Every structure is written in C-alpha cells, then in structure tokens.
Amino acid sequence: MFEKRKVWVGVGSVLASTMAASTVNAAPLTQPNAAPASFMAAPMAEGEMAAPEIDLSTNDTAFLAQLGFIRGHLWVGMKLYEQGHIEMAKTHMKHPGDELYAGLKEAFSDRGQPGFADELEALADSVINDNSKDVVMNNYNVLLDAISAHEPIADMSAKSVLLSIATMLMATADEYAVGIQNGKVAQVHEYQDALGFKEIALNRLERIKHEEAEKASGAIEETRNVLMSLADLWPTITPEGELQGDASKIYGAASRIELEARSI
Numbered sequence: 001m002f003e004k005r006k007v008w009v010g011v012g013s014v015l016a017s018t019m020a021a022s023t024v025n026a027a028p029l030t031q032p033n034a035a036p037a038s039f040m041a042a043p044m045a046e047g048e049m050a051a052p053e054i055d056l057s058t059n060d061t062a063f064l065a066q067l068g069f070i071r072g073h074l075w076v077g078m079k080l081y082e083q084g085h086i087e088m089a090k091t092h093m094k095h096p097g098d099e100l101y102a103g104l105k106e107a108f109s110d111r112g113q114p115g116f117a118d119e120l121e122a123l124a125d126s127v128i129n130d131n132s133k134d135v136v137m138n139n140y141n142v143l144l145d146a147i148s149a150h151e152p153i154a155d156m157s158a159k160s161v162l163l164s165i166a167t168m169l170m171a172t173a174d175e176y177a178v179g180i181q182n183g184k185v186a187q188v189h190e191y192q193d194a195l196g197f198k199e200i201a202l203n204r205l206e207r208i209k210h211e212e213a214e215k216a217s218g219a220i221e222e223t224r225n226v227l228m229s230l231a232d233l234w235p236t237i238t239p240e241g242e243l244q245g246d247a248s249k250i251y252g253a254a255s256r257i258e259l260e261a262r263s264i
Helices: 003-023 060-082 087-090 105-110 117-128 131-149 156-179 188-207 211-217 217-228 248-262
Strands: none
Touching: 060 087, 060 117, 060 156, 060 188, 087 117, 087 188, 105 131, 117 131, 156 188, 156 211, 156 217, 156 248, 188 217, 211 217, 217 248
C-alpha cells in the first residue's frame, strides 16, 4: 500500500510536470497513453522523489484528490461487499487512525470542517462485525454525504477539478503497477484500489458546477473518453493468475488529462 505518499507523489508529479507543460502547446494527443517526457513514466520506490510542499488547508486540487482516495477505497470495498466478497471488502474499509484520513485532520481544522471520523468508523465497524446489509448500506450512504459536505468541488473551476483527476490517476497508475506485474496479478488489493480511484475520478466529472462545465465542455468530454478507454484494464474486480495490464496506459491518461486541463 502507498497510503502515506499517495497524494504527495501524485500531486507532486502533476505539479512538476505542470511547470514544463506551461511551455507546451496543449494540443490533443493522438494516443491516450502518449505521455510527454516531463511526466513520470513509471512508479517510484518509496521515498524516491521528494514532492513539493503542498498545503491541504489551502490547495483545493490536492485536498479534493485526497478525499477522492478515501472515496476510492470505500467504493471498491462496497462493490466487493455487494458481490459477496466480504473478507476482501473488510480490507478496504478505512478508519480515522489510518494515515490517509489522519493526514487530513489539520486541513479539516484549518478549513473549519468537522471531519467524518465517526461516520468512517461506523461503516468500518458494521462491515467488519458482519452487521446486516441494511445497516452497512445506510452507514455507507451517511458517510458519502459527510464526505460530500467536505469537498470543495462546487467552488472549483473545471481546470482545478481536471488537475485533481490527473493527480488521482497518477496514484491509480502506481497502484496498478504494483497490482499487475509481468502479466500476472501480484497484489490484488492494489489492483482493486486502482479501480476505485479510476471510478471516483470518472464520477468527479458529473459534479463540476454547471457554468464551469459549459465553458470546459470539450476538455471534460475528452477527459471522460480517456478515462473510459481504461476500462479494459480491469476485466474483473477479483482477478487471479494472468492479466495483461499495462500501467503506462494510466500514466499516459493522467498526462493527457493534465494537458486538457491546461487548455481550458
């Protein structure tokens, strides 16, 4: 798992490439996996790259991405739960003490937000303790509402949302590269995390405020097409054995989406 570095590496990579991309004409690429040289093309080892200092208290793009990672874990966990893979689902539940949530506590305080620790714990406990499906689903819906109340997406430009999506896809690629290695499933948990992140990134497009969506309709539609083109990388939620997946396609998609954002 890459929780501790997830948002910092993802956002850092996007920001680093942004400095180079600002001098590049953001014309559409002919291949969705054609990444410019300025974009990171492979997953990094733990601690290999020091990302720029990012303040989640003020940087809405990074803050939205971090919340998106939590949503992604929960999304795939609940899909597994609904399909009867209960033990797998339990491994994707998040707790307030986990690094991913703990890293947001200061930002919540600075933004005047209460956080959603109680709701997060309630869902995790209900899944882990094998409560009824009605209880679990109710806790999940309550938690989703609580997360939504903390997301700044309604006040963000389309450009900022697309950059946040590009950030999420960088982490998606990292997770996928760990999950699928040499044409085989190496770590199914990371493969599943990657699926959750991709699905949340796609869902973000539907929540861009109307006036921003109208101004950036072309970039948003292209982003949607790029994300949907990745679907065949996840033929099933519980793979075993051989699976010919290529994380470079996801890195390339992240690059393409960043360029679309810069074109707005």
